[in-house]
Structure formats: structure tokens, C-alpha cells
Amino acid sequence: MHRSPWKDAGQDSSYRLVSGPVPTSTGGTSPADANGGAAASVVESLPRVTRTVLTSGVVRFIVTSMTAAEPISTSFTASSTADEVLQGVDLTGVRAIVTGGSSGIGFETARALTAAGAQVTLAVRNPAAGEAVAETIGTSTGASRPRVQRLDLADRATVMRFVEAWDGPLHLLINNAGLMTPGLERTREGWEMQFATNHLGHVALAAGLHDALALGATQRDGARIVSP
Ligand SMILES: NC(=O)c1ccc[n+]([C@@H]2O[C@H](COP(=O)([O-])OP(=O)(O)OC[C@H]3O[C@@H](n4cnc5c(N)ncnc54)[C@H](OP(=O)(O)O)[C@@H]3O)[C@@H](O)[C@H]2O)c1
Numbered sequence: 316m317h318r319s320p321w322k323d324a325g326q327d328s329s330y331r332l333v334s335g336p337v338p339t340s341t342g343g344t345s346p347a348d349a350n351g352g353a354a355a356s357v358v359e360s361l362p363r364v365t366r367t368v369l370t371s372g373v374v375r376f377i378v379t380s381m382t383a384a385e386p387i388s389t390s391f392t393a394s395s396t397a398d399e400v401l402q403g404v405d406l407t408g409v410r411a412i413v414t415g416g417s418s419g420i421g422f423e424t425a426r427a428l429t430a431a432g433a434q435v436t437l438a439v440r441n442p443a444a445g446e447a448v449a450e451t452i453g454t455s456t457g458a459s460r461p462r463v464q465r466l467d468l469a470d471r472a473t474v475m476r477f478v479e480a481w482d483g484p485l486h487l488l489i490n491n492a493g494l495m496t497p498g499l500e501r502t503r504e505g506w507e508m509q510f511a512t513n514h515l516g517h518v519a520l521a522a523g524l525h526d527a528l529a530l531g532a533t534q535r536d537g538a539r540i541v542s543p
Pocket residue numbers: 414415416417418419420421438439440441466467468469470491492493494495512513543
């Protein structure tokens with residue numbers, strides 16, 4: 316879309332300008348035109364999205380505040396374990412990737428998913444450490460041993476190699492790996508290391524696995540990406 320010349324948009328906390336496709340129309344009302352220009356037509360209006368074409372030809376999207384979402388509630392608390400959450404859940408046939416699955420929360424996530432029947436791939440920087448963890452998980456759960464595949468989220472080439480090597484559907488992508496306050500380091504591209512690892516690497520991974528996730532979604536009524 317064109318960029319709107321509507322400069323007042325950011326000054327009202329209940330509105331912000333966005334670009335990109337808008338959901339399908341349900342009809343609606345004409346918005347106030349804070350730009351002073353005429354609104355030629357209100358093309359689409361949803362509860363929170365209005366798309367207007369100005370006489371100048373500029374297309375304007377207005378998204379109202381999205382704070383009204385209902386909170387999700389469950390019976391689980393901060394002290395609930397992964398096993399408690401997965402109790403009674405059968406994940407047979409589910410293919411999952413856990414980044415950083417060789418330690419910490421990633422290890423426990425991979426272990427619990429494996430115990431529930433999922434086929435887990437540990438996406439790790441250090442394959443030797445991953446293999447040792449896969450062995451531990453396989454032995455302790457008595458379930459199918461996780462696969463191990465190298466992935467360095469700060470190295471775009473390994474992300475691409477991981478994506479190219481992935482075959483078939485994917486149902487769960489757990490973007491767990493991450494650095495916490497590592498000090499100022501940069502990737503080869505010059506990107507700040509924590510941002511590149513925790514965010515950019517996972518975005519590239521998810522985008523690269525889009526088709527596998529889409530295939531998984533058609534198989535099991537949805538696929539899921541979990542990012543902390
Ligand atoms: N624990 C908490 O209280 C807490 C709180 C808020 C958020 N989190 C987030 O939750 C996630 C897991 O936390 P945790 O406590 O389990 O941390 P952790 O034990 O330090 O594990 C982090 C994992 O990420 C991996 N990793 C780091 N950089 C990577 C890279 N470039 N490519 C691929 N893998 C990489 C590490 O691999 P190596 O083994 O090779 O180093 C490790 O397996 C992290 O994203 C963390 O930021 C944790």
C-alpha cells in the first residue's frame with residue numbers, strides 16, 4: 316500500500332497505522348478523517364480494522380487498540396510441570412522441533428513431548444551434546460529417541476541448511492533457544508548477538524519451515540509455533 320501522509324496517527328493511543336492485507340469485510344461506518352483530506356470511500360470496516368481510500372488514492376488502514384482480548388485461563392500455574400500439562404495427551408504422530416533442546420527448559424520440553432509420543436528433533440548448536448541428551452531422553456522415557464540436527468541461530472547458513480534438510484510435515488515448532496544478556500557481541504553480519512539469536516534466527520527458521528508447518532496444519536487441524 317501507499318504510505319499514508321496522515322501524520323497524527325501516532326499521537327492518539329487508540330489508533331495506529333499498519334500496512335498489508337486487511338481481513339475480509341463486514342461493512343461498517345465511516346471514520347473521522349484526521350488528515351483533513353476527504354475519505355472517498357470506506358472500503359472495509361471490522362471491529363478493529365478500517366480501510367479507507369482517500370480521494371488522493373492513498374489507502375489508509377486504521378487498527379484500534381487491541382487490548383480488549385480475553386485472557387486465556389487454564390488450571391495450570393507457574394509451578395505446574397510439563398508432565399502435568401501433558402498428562403493424558405497423546406502426541407503420537409506429532410512432529411516437533413525444539414531449538415536449544417540439549418539443556419534447560421528445552422531439554423525438559425523435549426523430554427515431556429517425547430514421553431507423550433511426539434517425534435522430536437533437537438535443533439542444537441552442539442550435535443554431540445544433543446546426541447547425549449537424545450540418548451538420555453530415549454532411555455528415560457522408553458519412547459522414540461529424539462533426532463538431532465545442527466542449528467546455530469546466529470549463523471544464517473546453518474538455519475538455511477536446517478530448513479533444507481527438513482522433510483515432510485511439521486506440527487510444533489518450539490523456539491526455545493536463546494541467550495540472556497550475553498554482553499555486546501555481533502554476528503558475522505554485524506547484528507547484535509542476542510537479537511540475532513533469539514529473534515532473527517527464529518524468524519528465519521519459522522519462515523523457512525513455513526511449507527512444512529502448512530502441511531502439518533492440514534494434517535492435524537493446525538500447526539503451532541511457540542516462542543517465549
Ligand atoms: N530460565 C529462565 O528463567 C528464563 C526466563 C525468561 C526467558 N527464558 C528463555 O527461555 C529459553 C530457555 O531458557 P533456559 O533457562 O533453558 O536457557 P539455557 O539453559 O541457557 O538454554 C539455552 C539454550 O539455547 C541454546 N542456544 C543459545 N544460543 C544458540 C544459538 N545461537 N543457536 C542455537 N541454540 C542456541 C543453548 O545452546 P548451547 O547448549 O549450545 O549453549 C541452550 O541449549 C531461552 O530463550 C531464555 O532466554 C528463560
